[in-house]
Amino acid sequence: MIGVGVTGALVVRWVTRRVTGDLPARDVRDAVSSYESVRTLGEALRAQNHEHDNRMHTAVSLIELGRTEEAVQILTETARQSQALVDQVTAARAGDPTVGALLLGKAAQAAERGVDWEADLDPRAPRTPLNPVDAVSLVGNLIDNALDAAAAGPEPRWVRLRLRPAADDGILLDVSDSGAGVPERLRERIYESGYSTKPTDTVGRGVGLTLVRAIVAAAGGSIELSSAPTTFRVHLPAREER
Helix, strand or coil: CCCHHHHHHHHHHHHHHHHHHCHHHHHHHHHHHHHHHHHHHHHHHHHHHHHHHHHHHHHHHHHHCCCCCHHHHHHHHHHHHHHHHHHHHHCCCCCHHHHHHHHHHHHHHHHHHHCEEEEEEECCCCCCCCHHHHHHHHHHHHHHHHHHHHHCCCCCCECCCCCCCEECCCCEEEEEECCCCCCHHHHHHHHHHCCCCCCCCCCCCHHHHHHHHHHHCCCCCEEECCCCCEEEEEEEEECCCC
């Protein structure tokens, strides 16, 4: 058994080196984080653009049909919702602008999937100790998982995000959803690389939560999962002043 274990470890090491070369683990994580950051931000911006196009096309069609008042109502409501989101993001002046842009896009993505979205950003929340790439990867993957869980569950479908200061001058991030939750026996496995409850053809399968935990650990923070509703809570320490 010892021989089999040693042989298996050597094979895994060989395969890993074939893929990553001589890159240290930190560089590999950074590369994955960069990819995930671009992916989740790209999906959010695509959804935002798609929602905007749909509403504009609807308004134009109503105008062509002579139903000007209804067209004005749609455009007014669109402008109101967008401005409310912008005001909420920009109110947290100490926050990360990249994460703010991500949240604006994720709101559109939630609407596209029929999921009610709510973001509560405390303007007193400090900047995270993360660089923009890791911040987008962390928040984006947690929201993506929540949207997937909510969209697959019964109505009402919703996702809630809350960002606020922690007692130690750090930051607390809660991402909750209306999904079915994670069985107790799987609460550790969901962080394993390659493990996922999503379909096998899902892009990024088995990467998101593994990366989230690695980013949180590297920053000296912690992540907890609770039920009723399903909530991932991330605590990040205070940002070091330079």
